[in-house]
Amino acid sequence: MATDYDAPRKTDDEASAESLEALQASRSGSAQTAVIDVDETDTAEGIDLPGADLSGEELTVIVVPEQSDEFTCSSCFLVRHRSQVAREKNGLKYCIECEG
Numbered sequence: 001m002a003t004d005y006d007a008p009r010k011t012d013d014e015a016s017a018e019s020l021e022a023l024q025a026s027r028s029g030s031a032q033t034a035v036i037d038v039d040e041t042d043t044a045e046g047i048d049l050p051g052a053d054l055s056g057e058e059l060t061v062i063v064v065p066e067q068s069d070e071f072t073c074s075s076c077f078l079v080r081h082r083s084q085v086a087r088e089k090n091g092l093k094y095c096i097e098c099e100g
Contacts, residue, residue, distance in 0.1 A: 073098055 066072060069082050075098035086099035 066079055070079050071082055071085060071093045072079050073095040074092035075094050078095065080095050084095045084097075085093050086096045087094050
């Protein structure tokens, strides 16, 4: 869409009045309903309350060891791909983000 830069500009009062009228017209023309996006796997069981006793819970996460093409950054301690090594000093590797 082309913009005519030579046309006179509208003041803020005129623009807000037009936009208010447009909003009222669009609101009266259609009924609005709220749509909630709910994941089917979300349940109340996934919510932990503060101070809840979790001593009987069992860890269900599978921990994958560091692969041969990965390293652990000595600054942020995140496991990263070897292509993200920024420098190596005294046998310690540092990632691009920490050295950035």
